[in-house]
Amino acid sequence: xxxxxxxxxxxxxxxxxxxxxxxxxxxxxxxxxxxxxxxxxxxxxxxxxxxxxxxxxxxxxxxxxxxxxxxxxxxxxxxxxxxxxxxxxxxxxxxxxxxxxxxxxxxxxxxxxxxxxxxxxxxxxxxxxxxxxxxxxxxxxxxxxxxxxxxxxxxxxxxxxxxxxxxxxxxxxxxxxxxxxxxxxxxxxxxxxxxxxxxxxxxxxxxxxxxxxxxxxxxxxxxxxxxxxxxxxxxxxxxxxxxxxxxxxxxxxxxxxxxxxxxxxxxxxxxxxxxxx
Amino acid sequence: xxxxxxxxxxxxxxxxxxxxxxxxxxxxxxxxxxxxxxxxxxxxxxxxxxxxxxxxxxxxxxxxxxxxxxxxxxxxxxxxxxxxxxxxxxxxxxxxxxxxxxxxxxxxxxxxxxxxxxxxxxxxxxxxxxxxxxxxxxxxxxxxxxxxxxxxxxxxxxxxxxxxxxxxxxxxxxxxxxxxxxxxxxxxxxxxxxxxxxxxxxxxxxxxxxxxxxxxxxxxxxxxxxxxxxxxxxxxxxxxxxxxxxxxxxxxxxxxxxxxxxxxxxxxxxxxxxxxxxxxxxxxxxxxxxxxxxxxxxxxxxxxxxxxxxxxxxxxxxxxxxxxxxxxxxxxxxxxxxxxxxxxxxxxxxxxxx
Amino acid sequence: xxxxxxxxxxxxxxxxxxxxxxxxxxxxxxxxxxxxxxxxxxxxxxxxxxxxxxxxxxxxxxxxxxxxxxxxxxxxxxxxxxxxxxxxxxxxxxxxxxxxxxxxxxxxxxxxxxxxxxxxxxxxxxxxxxxxxxxxxxxxxxxxxxxxxxxxxxxxxxxxxxxxxxxxxxxxxxxxxxxxxxxxxxxxxxxxxxxxxxxxxxxxxxxxxxxxxxxxxxxxxxxxxxxxxxxxxxxxxxxxxxxxxxxxxxxxxxxxxxxxxxxxxxxxxxxxxxxxxxxxxxxxxxxxxxxxxxxxxxxxxxxxx
Numbered sequence: 001x002x003x004x005x006x007x008x009x010x011x012x013x014x015x016x017x018x019x020x021x022x023x024x025x026x027x028x029x030x031x032x033x034x035x036x037x038x039x040x041x042x043x044x045x046x047x048x049x050x051x052x053x054x055x056x057x058x059x060x061x062x063x064x065x066x067x068x069x070x071x072x073x074x075x076x077x078x079x080x081x082x083x084x085x086x087x088x089x090x091x092x093x094x095x096x097x098x099x100x101x102x103x104x105x106x107x108x109x110x111x112x113x114x115x116x117x118x119x120x121x122x123x124x125x126x127x128x129x130x131x132x133x134x135x136x137x138x139x140x141x142x143x144x145x146x147x148x149x150x151x152x153x154x155x156x157x158x159x160x161x162x163x164x165x166x167x168x169x170x171x172x173x174x175x176x177x178x179x180x181x182x183x184x185x186x187x188x189x190x191x192x193x194x195x196x197x198x199x200x201x202x203x204x205x206x207x208x209x210x211x212x213x214x215x216x217x218x219x220x221x222x223x224x225x226x227x228x229x230x231x232x233x234x235x236x237x238x239x240x241x242x243x244x245x246x247x248x249x250x251x252x253x254x255x256x257x258x259x260x261x262x263x264x265x266x267x268x269x270x271x272x273x274x275x276x277x
Numbered sequence: 278x279x280x281x282x283x284x285x286x287x288x289x290x291x292x293x294x295x296x297x298x299x300x301x302x303x304x305x306x307x308x309x310x311x312x313x314x315x316x317x318x319x320x321x322x323x324x325x326x327x328x329x330x331x332x333x334x335x336x337x338x339x340x341x342x343x344x345x346x347x348x349x350x351x352x353x354x355x356x357x358x359x360x361x362x363x364x365x366x367x368x369x370x371x372x373x374x375x376x377x378x379x380x381x382x383x384x385x386x387x388x389x390x391x392x393x394x395x396x397x398x399x400x401x402x403x404x405x406x407x408x409x410x411x412x413x414x415x416x417x418x419x420x421x422x423x424x425x426x427x428x429x430x431x432x433x434x435x436x437x438x439x440x441x442x443x444x445x446x447x448x449x450x451x452x453x454x455x456x457x458x459x460x461x462x463x464x465x466x467x468x469x470x471x472x473x474x475x476x477x478x479x480x481x482x483x484x485x486x487x488x489x490x491x492x493x494x495x496x497x498x499x500x501x502x503x504x505x506x507x508x509x510x511x512x513x514x515x516x517x518x519x520x521x522x523x524x525x526x527x528x529x530x531x532x533x534x535x536x537x538x539x540x541x542x543x544x545x546x547x548x549x550x551x552x553x554x555x556x557x558x559x560x561x562x563x564x565x566x567x568x569x570x571x572x573x574x575x576x577x578x579x580x581x582x583x584x585x586x587x588x589x590x591x592x593x594x595x596x597x598x599x600x601x602x603x604x605x606x607x608x609x610x611x612x613x614x615x616x617x618x619x620x621x622x623x624x625x626x627x628x629x630x631x
Numbered sequence: 632x633x634x635x636x637x638x639x640x641x642x643x644x645x646x647x648x649x650x651x652x653x654x655x656x657x658x659x660x661x662x663x664x665x666x667x668x669x670x671x672x673x674x675x676x677x678x679x680x681x682x683x684x685x686x687x688x689x690x691x692x693x694x695x696x697x698x699x700x701x702x703x704x705x706x707x708x709x710x711x712x713x714x715x716x717x718x719x720x721x722x723x724x725x726x727x728x729x730x731x732x733x734x735x736x737x738x739x740x741x742x743x744x745x746x747x748x749x750x751x752x753x754x755x756x757x758x759x760x761x762x763x764x765x766x767x768x769x770x771x772x773x774x775x776x777x778x779x780x781x782x783x784x785x786x787x788x789x790x791x792x793x794x795x796x797x798x799x800x801x802x803x804x805x806x807x808x809x810x811x812x813x814x815x816x817x818x819x820x821x822x823x824x825x826x827x828x829x830x831x832x833x834x835x836x837x838x839x840x841x842x843x844x845x846x847x848x849x850x851x852x853x854x855x856x857x858x859x860x861x862x863x864x865x866x867x868x869x870x871x872x873x874x875x876x877x878x879x880x881x882x883x884x885x886x887x888x889x890x891x892x893x894x895x896x897x898x899x900x901x902x903x904x905x906x907x908x909x910x911x912x913x914x915x916x917x918x919x920x921x922x923x924x925x926x927x928x929x930x931x932x933x934x935x936x
Binding site: 307310311314315317318319322323326327430433434436437438439440441442443445446448449453566567569570571573574577588589592593595597600601603604607608611612615 | 671771772774775776778779780781782783784786787788790791792863864867870871874875876877887890894897898901904905907908911912915916918919920923
């Protein structure tokens with residue numbers, strides 16, 4: 001089977017007054033219809049990797065790669081209109097905090113319908129029907145009521161479900177979830193993850209799950225990429241996490257408390273400059 | 278932001294009724310004290326500052342018996358606080374005294390001239406918003422570009438140029454030299470007597486009367502002063518639009534809108550501007566109020582028969598009642614516009630709507 | 632670049648200043664660099680410096696007397712070799728009058744700033760620091776003045792006080808202080824509960840000492856920016872009053888009054904009214920550019936907007 005997404009030697013650079021900052025430095029991976037986790041601390045370039053695939057890199061940044069292909073489409077050479085047609089339609093993205101990523105002056109329903117009508121010629125009534133169905137698919141019981149609510153009128157968990165509905169309504173093949181549950185209460189995190197998990201499975205989407213939380217990623221994904229300072233330091237199957245070789249990955253793993261284990265002294269995450277080379 | 282998933286509407290209503298009552302009461306109290314303060318200041322200006330308030334009102338050429346009569350009428354033999362109470366009572370009944378210049382009650386005069394000022398300020402604000410908002414959006418979207426710089430300099434010049442001077446130059450160029458527009462005044466004498474005002478807004482009246490010749494004439498009179506005022510509100514509106522838009526464009530929901538595959542046009546005008554519109558309403562209201570004030574100088578230059586011209590004419594003739602009456606009216610409109618923009622803000626922003 | 636200037640630059644930009652003076656100079660240097668990076672701001676500063684120099688050396692610079700003209704032979708001459716900006720209806724050289732008029736303009740802005748800024752500063756800091764009913768009352772009064780249209784209120788004041796440049800200055804000052812009070816109050820509220828103010832309080836400093844010595848200095852920089860930005864408005868208001876015959880009285884060469892007297896000749900001798908207007912435009916543009924640049928340099932947060 002052809003891979004859905006191929007990324008080879010991706011670089012993202014931000015020119016600043018004090019010099020060029022390289023956020024992503026030579027990242028390569030391929031993705032089929034599977035679930036890939038990208039883990040790293042903030043500033044490791046994981047989010048910029050996701051945004052580069054989406055085509056949402058800020059205009060002042062430079063982006064280059066040997067190859068970046070989605071389903072045979074060369075993303076680097078595709079004209080902006082074509083990339084836009086892909087976004088939301090075939091590649092979608094879920095952002096971190098629904099409090100900020102939903103438009104505050106538009107009802108939830110309208111925001112979902114907007115995605116649909118941007119990519120498909122459907123009537124208003126049909127769009128509404130599909131948006132309601134999508135809201136039900138993210139397990140919102142009272143879909144018709146939520147449809148007419150504004151983002152500030154719903155809770156964070158409900159907001160993130162609306163976000164998922166908005167991004168999945170056009171039926172994308174690849175979903176990039178950028179810290180989709182970090183802003184939510186712990187109690188609703190699992191609910192939202194469960195919904196996401198089921199939808200990805202049912203619809204056979206490829207998923208890139210970006211998070212700082214290694215434990216969460218390993219329980220949720222098939223494969224994990226560990227990034228540090230813009231580079232991939234380790235790539236391994238989620239089931240083989242315990243066999244991680246790189247000291248940084250081991251450090252991340254050590255940060256997780258294990259029941260019954262000795263917690264003294266508390267491990268500190270090591271960052272050696274040579275890993276960034 | 279509520280943390281509960283949903284709330285029962287009925288419960289929400291009952292829980293919010295009391296705070297709303299409270300806030301309405303607070304609102305009324307604030308408006309009332311502001312208005313009272315406005316009257317206190319004008320009272321101070323009219324009665325306390327002049328060495329002889331009667332002379333300030335009737336002028337120094339008035340015969341002695343007139344001076345004495347006015348002194349009695351104004352209750353100037355009473356202590357200040359009693360005078361103030363009488364003054365407030367009078368103003369609340371619409372009694373600003375009599376104008377020496379026109380010998381009419383000031384209120385009658387103001388009622389006659391005020392629509393002209395409103396029409397001019399409204400036309401100016403429409404022009405200012407129609408050009409200022411797109412320019413501000415353009416400057417924000419093309420931030421740092423030549424277009425941004427031009428909008429910025431255009432705005433700064435608008436902040437820096439004396440309006441009466443620009444008006445004189447505009448008359449010189451567009452009326453005297455090029456003959457593109459009509460000169461001073463609001464309507465040509467030819468139409469003045471055949472024209473029957475309905476609303477007091479002549480452009481609208483001409484449409485109602487289906488008097489197209491008069492409409493053309495009125496339009497060619499108003500276009501110059503309205504464009505001038507429009508330029509001033511453009512300077513302010515474009516600057517604020519730019520800053521609001523920059524703020525909105527950096528928000529996460531813009532990233533989400535891009536991730537949905539929306540076109541830039543839709544993101545800018547449908548999403549970012551729709552959010553920026555909420556504070557922009559206040560800005561437009563404030564600029565409208567500013568134009569009412571700017572009309573004082575503009576009307577003088579264009580001989581526009583509005584409140585501004587009325588005030589300056591009265592000033593030159595030391596007609597204190599008329600000056601203070603006009604001041605109170607403009608101050609009241611200021612307060613009303615502020616109130617109105619507050620209400621509009623609440624309606625536009627769903628977060629403050631309920 | 633020589634060795635000496637490099638080390639001086641490093642001395643200014645060091646992370647560990649050895650003295651208070653060095654820290655202050657270093658900060659001033661950083662602000663200065665940010666300011667001069669904005670060429671529009673530099674233009675504004677040059678305009679204002681030019682205005683000050685012209686006002687100072689008016690008698691040396693003016694080619695003719697600003698008051699006495701040649702009524703017989705030099706009325707309403709167009710701009711040309713002898714009179715660069717032409718002459719007015721009384722045969723006076725317009726350039727000379729503009730040069731002397733810069734003194735009046737400068738006088739107005741300086742006096743208004745000197746009167747209004749301290750009033751606003753005092754009202755705002757006291758209201759912010761005291762809180763409670765004093766805050767409520769002072770801010771209510773401020774809001775009442777803010778509710779007034781500035782120019783109209785100034786007009787009414789001058790109408791009561793009588794025309795004249797002194798009264799115009801008083802009237803503009805009375806209408807200018809409320810925004811300063813608001814700014815000073817906002818700044819006071821942000822520092823009021825900070826630890827170092829508590830420390831001063833614990834050392835037994837009186838409220839007046841805290842307000843005067845510790846809070847007011849912190850409000851100064853944002854106040855300076857606001858005053859500079861307001862200067863253009865003050866000049867325009869003063870010119871407007873002059874234009875209406877309520878400000879400086881003839882034969883004083885006040886720019887607004889000069890426009891008013893040139894108004895009659897606008898159709899045929901346009902320069903009489905046009906020239907003073909250019910002077911007003913350039914000077915207020917200068918203040919606006921300077922104020923904008925200062926704001927961006929002193930407040931890097933706002934500069935992105």
